Amino acid sequence: MPGHGGLLSVKVVxxxxxxxxxxxxxxxYDALFxxxxxxxxxxxxxMMDVKANETVLEVGVGTGLSLPLYAKxxxxxxxxxxxxxxxxxxxxxxxxxxxxxxxxDMDASSMNFANNTFDKVIASHVITVVPDPLRTLSxxxxxxxxxxxxxxxxxxxCNNKVISGFEKFISPFRDKIGLGKxxxxxxxxxxxxLSVLCERRVNFLEMCRLIKCKNNSVLx
Ligand SMILES: C[S@@+](CC[C@H](N)C(=O)[O-])C[C@H]1O[C@@H](n2cnc3c(N)ncnc32)[C@H](O)[C@@H]1O
Numbered sequence: 001m002p003g004h005g006g007l008l009s010v011k012v013v014x015x016x017x018x019x020x021x022x023x024x025x026x027x028x029y030d031a032l033f034x035x036x037x038x039x040x041x042x043x044x045x046x047m048m049d050v051k052a053n054e055t056v057l058e059v060g061v062g063t064g065l066s067l068p069l070y071a072k073x074x075x076x077x078x079x080x081x082x083x084x085x086x087x088x089x090x091x092x093x094x095x096x097x098x099x100x101x102x103x104x105d106m107d108a109s110s111m112n113f114a115n116n117t118f119d120k121v122i123a124s125h126v127i128t129v130v131p132d133p134l135r136t137l138s139x140x141x142x143x144x145x146x147x148x149x150x151x152x153x154x155x156x157x158c159n160n161k162v163i164s165g166f167e168k169f170i171s172p173f174r175d176k177i178g179l180g181k182x183x184x185x186x187x188x189x190x191x192x193x194l195s196v197l198c199e200r201r202v203n204f205l206e207m208c209r210l211i212k213c214k215n216n217s218v219l220x
Contacts, residue, residue: 014131015081022081041065041069048120048151050070054074054119055077056120056122057143059121059126063085064078067092068092072100076101086104086105109130115143117145118144120148121149122152127183128154128180147214149197155180156185189213
């Protein structure tokens with residue numbers, strides 16, 4: 001078992017790997033995943049029910065596919081660890097004239113935001129990709145306001161036992177190519193002490209879960 005320093009360097013190596021992988025995907029991401037995950041993106045946006053003057057954080061904003069959905073009176077901050085994915089999001093920001101959007105190159109597992117900053121936080125197809133999902137969730141809780149809302153949207157496989165067994169089997173391969181590892185979301189939410197307010201299955205074959213949680217953490 002690696003010690004604390006060892007674990008840290010494993011995470012650094014994993015983050016560098018993710019940056020490399022998404023530097024490649026940045027060119028084809030919208031063509032590959034834009035349509036496939038479009039339904040989930042719309043349902044998530046409606047479930048978020050963002051009001052005027054609220055502040056939203058998109059963790060792992062990627063190429064910014066959902067940025068044009070927000071009204072201009074909503075302050076949206078997107079962070080991502082991949083410069084190339086952010087560059088694509090920046091192009092959307094300019095194309096759609098999204099003066100309400102700010103984008104930052106930042107690691108979701110240690111964010112430079114103060115406690116209690118955002119009304120709503122969404123992590124869309126991110127929680128299975130980050131090296132340390134629990135730490136990322138605890139950061140999300142920290143920067144989300146008390147009683148704010150946290151939304152997790154992620155591919156979790158379909159309900160068919162044979163297919164989901166196969167998916168678990170190929171999980172290390174999926175992880176290697178940056179498409180996310182198998183994560184027991186219910187377990188993760190329990191460990192993060194996040195209680196689910198509501199959830200829906202979305203996208204083709206209902207293969208993704210969209211979960212809404214209330215931020216119950218009390219921070220100064
Ligand atoms: C599958 S993409 C999802 C992009 C977007 N949220 C969407 O729904 O289309 C995963 C994104 O998470 C980003 N990511 C991975 N690890 C990260 C980390 N530790 N901090 C911030 N972003 C990260 C990747 O660079 C990539 O852009």
